[in-house]
Amino acid sequence: MSVGTASKALNGRGQLRAETRDRVRAAAQELGFVPNAVAASLLSGRTYTVGLIMTDHHGRFGLPIPHGAEDALGWGETVAFVCDTRDDPIREQHYVRSLLRRRVDGIIVAGRRTEARLPLAGIPASMAAGGPAVPVVYAFARSADAGDCSVVVDEAAGAVTAVEHLVRTGRRRIAHVTGPHGHASVRARVEGTHRALRAAGLDLVGEPWYGGWSEVWGRFAAAALTRSHPEVDAVFCGSDVIARGVADGLRESGRRLPDDVALVGVDNWAPVAEGCRPPLTTVDLNLREVGRVAGTLLLRAIVHGTEAGLHTVACRLVVRASSAPA
Amino acid sequence: MSVGTASKALNGRGQLRAETRDRVRAAAQELGFVPNAVAASLLSGRTYTVGLIMTDHHGRFGLPIPHGAEDALGWGETVAFVCDTRDDPIREQHYVRSLLRRRVDGIIVAGRRTEARLPLAGIPASMAAGGPAVPVVYAFARSADAGDCSVVVDEAAGAVTAVEHLVRTGRRRIAHVTGPHGHASVRARVEGTHRALRAAGLDLVGEPWYGGWSEVWGRFAAAALTRSHPEVDAVFCGSDVIARGVADGLRESGRRLPDDVALVGVDNWAPVAEGCRPPLTTVDLNLREVGRVAGTLLLRAIVHGTEAGLHTVACRLVVRASSAPA
Numbered sequence: 001m002s003v004g005t006a007s008k009a010l011n012g013r014g015q016l017r018a019e020t021r022d023r024v025r026a027a028a029q030e031l032g033f034v035p036n037a038v039a040a041s042l043l044s045g046r047t048y049t050v051g052l053i054m055t056d057h058h059g060r061f062g063l064p065i066p067h068g069a070e071d072a073l074g075w076g077e078t079v080a081f082v083c084d085t086r087d088d089p090i091r092e093q094h095y096v097r098s099l100l101r102r103r104v105d106g107i108i109v110a111g112r113r114t115e116a117r118l119p120l121a122g123i124p125a126s127m128a129a130g131g132p133a134v135p136v137v138y139a140f141a142r143s144a145d146a147g148d149c150s151v152v153v154d155e156a157a158g159a160v161t162a163v164e165h166l167v168r169t170g171r172r173r174i175a176h177v178t179g180p181h182g183h184a185s186v187r188a189r190v191e192g193t194h195r196a197l198r199a200a201g202l203d204l205v206g207e208p209w210y211g212g213w214s215e216v217w218g219r220f221a222a223a224a225l226t227r228s229h230p231e232v233d234a235v236f237c238g239s240d241v242i243a244r245g246v247a248d249g250l251r252e253s254g255r256r257l258p259d260d261v262a263l264v265g266v267d268n269w270a271p272v273a274e275g276c277r278p279p280l281t282t283v284d285l286n287l288r289e290v291g292r293v294a295g296t297l298l299l300r301a302i303v304h305g306t307e308a309g310l311h312t313v314a315c316r317l318v319v320r321a322s323s324a325p326a
Numbered sequence: 327m328s329v330g331t332a333s334k335a336l337n338g339r340g341q342l343r344a345e346t347r348d349r350v351r352a353a354a355q356e357l358g359f360v361p362n363a364v365a366a367s368l369l370s371g372r373t374y375t376v377g378l379i380m381t382d383h384h385g386r387f388g389l390p391i392p393h394g395a396e397d398a399l400g401w402g403e404t405v406a407f408v409c410d411t412r413d414d415p416i417r418e419q420h421y422v423r424s425l426l427r428r429r430v431d432g433i434i435v436a437g438r439r440t441e442a443r444l445p446l447a448g449i450p451a452s453m454a455a456g457g458p459a460v461p462v463v464y465a466f467a468r469s470a471d472a473g474d475c476s477v478v479v480d481e482a483a484g485a486v487t488a489v490e491h492l493v494r495t496g497r498r499r500i501a502h503v504t505g506p507h508g509h510a511s512v513r514a515r516v517e518g519t520h521r522a523l524r525a526a527g528l529d530l531v532g533e534p535w536y537g538g539w540s541e542v543w544g545r546f547a548a549a550a551l552t553r554s555h556p557e558v559d560a561v562f563c564g565s566d567v568i569a570r571g572v573a574d575g576l577r578e579s580g581r582r583l584p585d586d587v588a589l590v591g592v593d594n595w596a597p598v599a600e601g602c603r604p605p606l607t608t609v610d611l612n613l614r615e616v617g618r619v620a621g622t623l624l625l626r627a628i629v630h631g632t633e634a635g636l637h638t639v640a641c642r643l644v645v646r647a648s649s650a651p652a
Contacts, residue, residue, distance in 0.1 A: 081407060
């Protein structure tokens with residue numbers, strides 16, 4: 001049998017009798033033959049690999065995003081090179097070059113913060129000598145270039161959902177304890193909080209409490225809040241970690257949760273939200289869905305070319321005992 | 327200039343004048359030329375890619391391992407396909423085939439639990455028709471085949487370190503609250519606890535308290551422990567999450583930490599250990615070092631062939647306020 005016949009049988013190309021094809025495949029299996037995808041990709045022009053550039057692979061924000069992307073890309077066919085830049089632009093450049101050399105079909109860039117980021121440098125334009133343009137999809141942190149394709153979370157709407165839930169369950173004197181003012185997601189959550197309160201004819205109790213993303217800050221803020229605003233009957237917190245500190249601080253100030261004060265966090269980070277006492281109602285940012293949408297858009301871009309656009313994923317509220325009706 | 331000359335200049339091969347080489351490289355850069363690593367790998371026989379098969383990419387155990395592996399492999403040169411099997415043997419098989427087709431130079435398999443695991447199925451032997459054997463290194467969960475190369479944590483020794491620290495800081499009535507008896511790491515920690523107590527001429531207070539890996543279990547155990555063994559002056563916990571529950575339970579039973587009872591956990595999981603009151607002394611499993619050793623061994627195996635062996639990484643104790651001297 002010729003090499004050509006064997007090749008046709010193994011690659012499902014050409015016209016062969018079923019019997020011939022089956023004989024070749026059986027022999028290949030017996031010999032432990034594994035097709036060489038590297039060689040095949042030189043012919044097809046596609047490598048069925050993508051790059052996943054993360055700025056926080058090992059922290060908790062990045063995690064659900066690759067999981068969702070994997071779901072969309074059918075990882076078995078398209079496998080991902082995962083590159084952790086550790087927030088270092090030199091490492092990012094290094095990885096971009098490395099991925100381009102490996103002829104990835106596309107790249108997903110997942111951010112850790114929601115501030116818009118500069119587009120990846122070094123991606124050749126479609127007509128450049130470096131080969132066809134490589135599609136890029138930005139996830140969580142959108143690209144500052146409106147000509148790029150980005151998937152983000154509607155964080156302000158997430159805050160609206162949290163506050164509407166508190167209002168609907170009978171709370172009227174709602175405070176907001178959150179992270180650093182400099183973070184875009186902090187400002188988006190404050191904006192959503194004000195918007196939902198206005199729509200309900202309410203005012204925020206005091207000013208937003210800006211601080212760190214820590215339990216210590218939450219405990220401190222709760223103690224100060226109950227002194228300055230003893231009338232507070234609910235606290236919307238900028239993160240689950242802060243909320244946990246607020247829960248402990250409120251309890252130590254003599255408040256019962258949720259009877260006296262209801263509590264809502266953001267992140268739905270299981271170990272923190274479920275360990276909270278009582279277990280924490282929280283806004284889930286749907287990061288896995290962000291990854292899934294990014295993967296789907298990337299696959300489409302690989303086949304049809306990149307479509308510019310900003311895609312938004314909605315948050316969802318996960319209700320637990322910390323916000324039972326007053 | 328011939329294609330051959332340009333190729334030599336770009337690949338650093340052959341004998342060319344420095345001036346010629348520089349001119350070719352400058353022209354290539356101007357044109358945005360990116361060398362095709364896919365084509366190059368067909369000639370060199372190496373792809374400078376590895377597979378990283380994880381059973382828990384998105385949980386917290388797997389995370390430091392790829393970080394460490396990345397440090398060792400110099401990810402820029404050797405890039406990793408990250409495959410999350412989600413604890414599903416069918417997904418694992420699928421990924422093994424996919425990685426072999428892509429001609430990875432080697433594979434790291436990172437486990438989530440410390441039970442020995444079956445070797446990866448489907449890796450061709452060195453003489454098989456599928457090509458040269460692909461080296462595999464097992465990290466955290468060792469291979470059940472002593473002919474494989476594995477890197478594990480010495481968990482019993484980690485427990486010894488924790489108990490020795492408690493004894494050295496003046497504690498004498500030490501209890502142990504931990505996870506499910508069925509887990510190998512639980513049994514290893516119990517064994518280390520007994521060994522260190524025996525060496526100090528002490529007995530464990532009561533029996534080990536086996537339960538779940540949760541704060542709720544820790545709180546429950548602390549309440550029961552202070553009732554049944556009010557003399558307890560230290561608790562070594564099987565995880566940071568359990569220790570956090572124990573801390574809250576002890577406090578609510580009227581014990582001051584660390585004055586009345588000292589506390590040590592396992593994991594050094596920052597959000598839990600640092601959020602604990604007081605901040606938690608804990609055994610760090612050195613997972614990043616496990617990844618670094620696995621990466622180093624894999625690089626060596628790629629060049630020189632796999633050496634069978636079980637490599638052990640030591641734990642280290644991170645001392646915080648929960649175990650200040652009594």
